[in-house]
Amino acid sequence: MSDNPWPCCNSLENAVFEQAIRFVGKFREWGIPIPDGGTSFMEMTFCPFCATRLPPSLRDAWFDKAEELGIGPPYDEMPTEYLSEAWWLLSN
Ligand SMILES: [Zn+2]
Numbered sequence: 001m002s003d004n005p006w007p008c009c010n011s012l013e014n015a016v017f018e019q020a021i022r023f024v025g026k027f028r029e030w031g032i033p034i035p036d037g038g039t040s041f042m043e044m045t046f047c048p049f050c051a052t053r054l055p056p057s058l059r060d061a062w063f064d065k066a067e068e069l070g071i072g073p074p075y076d077e078m079p080t081e082y083l084s085e086a087w088w089l090l091s092n
Contacts, residue, residue: 004089005023005025005028005085005089007047007052007054007055008047008049008050008052008054009047009049009050009052011047011049011050012030012047012048012049012050015048015049016030019033020033021033021044021048022039022041024041025084025085025086026058026062026082026083026084026085026087027057027058027059027062028055028056028057028058028085028088029041029043029057029059030043030044030047030054031043031044032044043057058088061088062082062087065082065087066078066082
């Protein structure tokens with residue numbers, strides 16, 4: 001039970017704040033941004049600062065939830081809590 005999505009250290013949180021690392025809240029994914037001008041990133045399994053194993057991605061669960069709600073691409077009808085980490089923080 002927590003409203004804090006950060007799994008380990010302040011360094012990870014700071015790196016996301018500085019945009020050195022990307023955090024996709026709705027999918028619970030952390031990654032190294034690919035500097036191609038888009039939103040691509042390489043997903044990280046461990047925190048690069050303290051070596052904590054990061055919690056698994058919820059990407060599949062997110063799309064399962066969309067299907068359950070009868071929402072398809074481009075998913076812009078998803079309830080607000082599904083646009084951020086709110087949905088999995090609340091269900092923890
Ligand atoms: Zn860490």
